[in-house]
Amino acid sequence: MSDFELRRALKDLPRERDPRADLWPGIAARLGAQQAPAAAPVRRQSPRWLAIAATVAVALGATWLGLRTQPAGDAPRAARDGSGWSLAQADAMAESYRGAMAASLGGEHRAEMARFLATPDVVAAERELDAAQRQLQQALRADPNSVYLLDLLRQTHEQRARLYRPALAIG
Amino acid sequence: MNALALAMSRPEAPVAERANDPDSDTVRRAASGDVRAFEDLYRRHARRVHGAIWRLVGGVDARAEELTQEAFVRAWQKLEGFRFESLFSTWLHRLAVNTALMDLRSRKPAEDREDPLGEDDVLPQREHRARQDLRIDLEAAVAKLPPRARAVLVLHDVEGWKHEEIGRELGMAVGSSKAQLHRARGLLRRALGDEHE
Incomplete structure (x- = not known):
């Protein structure tokens, strides 16, 4: 079989395939255990959540804006000392996130937040986010100047902030 | 993730x-x-x-x-x-x-077998193979490729992705994506060649 014949045969393979059974009931069950997409205008937005969201957004945004405007100057330096510019920015971003969340979640809301973080769905989501961050940090160590990976890491911080939204919205 | x-x-x-x-x-x-x-x-x-x-x-x-x-x-x-x-x-x-x-x-690299299509995997000989037979054999051979080679082949040759996109999503260099594609096609030809000349 020639390369051309093989490629044509591959291209002709059917793109669609039925699952062995209807998957919708399983999907619907999982959706039922979750909230509607966040765009749904049904959830009351509390001032506390908005304040926290704004704090986290400002912290991450400032870090992100800073790194977007500095690579030309900092990248060579980071490359010279072997640390990697994006890797260093990732540490700064994580610190900004931790600081913003700690400032927003302390005080009288600490117990409420602890209960929320112990629920199975949140534990599972946190575990997934932790894994994503570990993998991204590992990838950054292999490619320490990757702005792309750094942007993905920023998104995990934002996702974690969104994860806390249900608990904060009732405060 | x-x-x-x-x-x-x-x-x-x-x-x-x-x-x-x-x-x-x-x-x-x-x-x-x-x-x-x-x-x-x-x-x-x-x-x-x-x-x-x-x-x-x-x-x-x-x-x-x-x-x-x-x-x-x-x-x-x-x-x-x-x-x-x-x-x-x-x-x-x-x-x-x-x-x-x-x-x-999330798979371990060890799962990427170097020689996934061994002697036992040679597809059965048949006479007068029709196009449908080729498709079935091709699906079976694709399924037996090492996972990463299979992903590159499916994304490039079936789904029509560019090597740059594949490399980005799989975390590999463009050259590695091309090499995996070459390897995958070679394995498929070896599996199918004798029966679909």
């Missing part, structure tokens, strides 16, 4: 194509929390999503179905981020492929 799944930087569809997206109204309803609308989207796209995932995971039905469910749950979660900058079908397909690739990335 949600963050990786968010990295859906597929080229945008032409403006005219976006304006004619047949899913746009349904997507808007689903994004506002209408589960029935989301079920409509599932009914329209499940076969295509499952088809791509099934091939990427090597034809393992149970795994493909599990990942298809996972892909739709993630789509529901991420609908808020869909900005109609591409066709919904393109966005969903990208998300589904990414879901399968995350599964692939």
Whole structure:
């Protein structure tokens, strides 16, 4: 079989395939255990959540804006000392996130937040986010100047902030 | 891994194509929390999503179905981020492929067997093979490729992705993607060659 014949045969393979059974009931069950997409205008937005969201957004945004405007100057330096510019920015971003969340979640809301973080769905989501961050940090160590990976890491911080939204919205 | 799944930087569809997206109204309803609308989207796209995932995971039905469910749950979660900058079908397909690739990335490298198509895997000889027979044998041979080589081959030769996109999603250099494709095609030709001359 020639390369051309093989490629044509591959291209002709059917793109669609039925699952062995209807998957919708399983999907619907999982959706039922979750909230509607966040765009749904049904959830009351509390001032506390908005304040926290704004704090986290400002912290991450400032870090992100800073790194977007500095690579030309900092990248060579980071490359010279072997640390990697994006890797260093990732540490700064994580610190900004931790600081913003700690400032927003302390005080009288600490117990409420602890209960929320112990629920199975949140534990599972946190575990997934932790894994994503570990993998991204590992990838950054292999490619320490990757702005792309750094942007993905920023998104995990934002996702974690969104994860806390249900608990904060009732405060 | 949600963050990786968010990295859906597929080229945008032409403006005219976006304006004619047949899913746009349904997507808007689903994004506002209408589960029935989301079920409509599932009914329209499940076969295509499952088809791509099934091939990427090597034809393992149970795994493909599990990942298809996972892909739709993630789509529901991420609908808020869909900005109609591409066709919904393109966005969903990208998300589904990414879901399968995350599964692939979680595998240990040792699972990438160097010689997956051994003597025992040689496809049975038949006379007067028809086109349908070739398709069946080809599917079987693709399923037996090492996972990463299979992913590159499926994405490039079946799904029509560029090496740059494949490299980005699989975390490999463009040259590595090309090498994996060459390797995968060679393995397939070796598996099929004797029977489909």
